[in-house]
Amino acid sequence: MLKNIRGLLISMFTVFKHLFIRPVTLEYPEKKIVPPENFRGKPVLGNCIKCMTCTRVCPSGAINIQKNTFNIDLNKCIFCGNCAYYCPINCIKMSGEYELASSDKSDLNLVYDINKTGENNV
Amino acid sequence: MTNIETLKLNLGPQHPSTHGVLRLILELEGEKIISCKPDVGYLHRGMEKIAEKLTYIQYLPMVDRIDYLAGFFYSELLCENIEKALEIELSERVKAIRVLMLELNRIASHLLWIGAFLMDLGAVSPFFYTFRERELVLKYFEKVTGQRMMNNYFVFGGVRRDIFDLGDVKDFLKILKNKIKDYERIIDRNPIFKQRTIGKGILEPDIAFNDSITGVNLRASGVNLDFRTKHCLYKDYEFNPVVLNGKDSFSRYRARVLELTLSASIIEQTIEKLEQNGELKQTLIKPLGLKLPEGEYYSEIEAPRGLAGCYIKSTVEERPYRLKWRTGSYYAVNLLRKLLKGVYLNDAIAIAGSLDIILPEVDK
Numbered sequence A: 001m002l003k004n005i006r007g008l009l010i011s012m013f014t015v016f017k018h019l020f021i022r023p024v025t026l027e028y029p030e031k032k033i034v035p036p037e038n039f040r041g042k043p044v045l046g047n048c049i050k051c052m053t054c055t056r057v058c059p060s061g062a063i064n065i066q067k068n069t070f071n072i073d074l075n076k077c078i079f080c081g082n083c084a085y086y087c088p089i090n091c092i093k094m095s096g097e098y099e100l101a102s103s104d105k106s107d108l109n110l111v112y113d114i115n116k117t118g119e120n121n122v
Numbered sequence B: 001m002t003n004i005e006t007l008k009l010n011l012g013p014q015h016p017s018t019h020g021v022l023r024l025i026l027e028l029e030g031e032k033i034i035s036c037k038p039d040v041g042y043l044h045r046g047m048e049k050i051a052e053k054l055t056y057i058q059y060l061p062m063v064d065r066i067d068y069l070a071g072f073f074y075s076e077l078l079c080e081n082i083e084k085a086l087e088i089e090l091s092e093r094v095k096a097i098r099v100l101m102l103e104l105n106r107i108a109s110h111l112l113w114i115g116a117f118l119m120d121l122g123a124v125s126p127f128f129y130t131f132r133e134r135e136l137v138l139k140y141f142e143k144v145t146g147q148r149m150m151n152n153y154f155v156f157g158g159v160r161r162d163i164f165d166l167g168d169v170k171d172f173l174k175i176l177k178n179k180i181k182d183y184e185r186i187i188d189r190n191p192i193f194k195q196r197t198i199g200k201g202i203l204e205p206d207i208a209f210n211d212s213i214t215g216v217n218l219r220a221s222g223v224n225l226d227f228r229t230k231h232c233l234y235k236d237y238e239f240n241p242v243v244l245n246g247k248d249s250f251s252r253y254r255a256r257v258l259e260l261t262l263s264a265s266i267i268e269q270t271i272e273k274l275e276q277n278g279e280l281k282q283t284l285i286k287p288l289g290l291k292l293p294e295g296e297y298y299s300e301i302e303a304p305r306g307l308a309g310c311y312i313k314s315t316v317e318e319r320p321y322r323l324k325w326r327t328g329s330y331y332a333v334n335l336l337r338k339l340l341k342g343v344y345l346n347d348a349i350a351i352a353g354s355l356d357i358i359l360p361e362v363d364k
Helices: A002-020 A053-057 A082-086 B047-053 B056-063 B071-086 B092-120 B125-145 B166-188 B191-197 B205-210 B249-276 B328-339 B345-354 B359-363
Strands: A043-045 A063-065 A069-073 A092-094 A109-113 B007-011 B023-029 B032-039 B295-303 B306-314 B322-326
Touching (some): A002 B125, A002 B166, A082 A092, B007 B345, B023 B345, B032 B345, B056 B071, B071 B306, B092 B166, B125 B166, B306 B328, B328 B359
Antiparallel strands (some): A063 A069, A069 A109, B023 B032, B295 B306
């Protein structure tokens, strides 16, 4: 009996100690996590050479390349990073952008103009 | 003899403590369980059938989702199979990196289990404490691999990028050692926890053997069987598998806590190795048009929830002809038929929780 009470007191005391430590969580909308360098967030496109490697390694068929457009469907994308890893000229990059929720499904269908250079595509 | 009416009770599929969507069809006589029938398949995603539609490289990211708490083990299995088929030797550094990631993953998985198990028994605080430590592991994964749980880090013939910031791992191990003492103080001495676990859910070694139970559940029944000792990645490591003789829920809990320290000691050995040989040498396999030679391939590894295996049958095509997974939890679910017979309903959750069942792994 005494042993049990002692055990309870020790465990309660250990829990009680946690009242005085600093919080480990972030208050999300006010403070945001800075993702690390290699983070796999929203994929962005640079100068594409239409080698079609990315369409062949993509597991979910999220990438669709037409004559003038490069289309990444984030509804299908599973952010595995295969496309970025196997791109021979590293033109697809997984950016650090992670707040991708949208109330409109068509916002998630990223259409890039393949002829434009740089990352100024919309 | 009067006929006693029995009550049929569905535990789940959306019960918070079934860790996913497990449905147990219980037949009760008063408070006593007469029979238990697990009903699985609510989380079936057709992982094995999907493999027949996708090329090997397309299937690789999917594999992390078989068991989301220990994704590294399953990508290791697929990579290992393909390396076996193409006869590729891994360099020492790649092996060390893989062991480091696997063991960190094991720690993360066991930490989550400790929290969730205690939550099943009604203790809420330890859940937050174990998640706090697990977060450190996930942060390191995020730094190195790019994502917290769906890592997709191992590739055929190596790893995606070299490892860095080993100091983080060392710091984590130091923190973990202190925290394990804390857990022991909170949990091991708690009389309520002891009463609900000691002597409950006794798993005899012969039943465990016949039901193909592996992993911690088997070792907590006094059988010394750890597949890490036979695995090619762990050849150069010195460790003794954790074997306890309690056979009950409490010893399954203790075995998992002791495995944390065991994994930590393996990680310490890997860090030594990683600091010795500096450069990452690997022969990566080109993913496009990858075809395996005709034949059957099988590899297995000790995952946190028992033996995990991957079987591939190839008929020289870009896609496997058949791919099959062997997961530890599937057998543990089936064991509930025997373990829950004759126990009281309030012990059922504690016993089911102690087996560490993860439903995505069961249903695949």
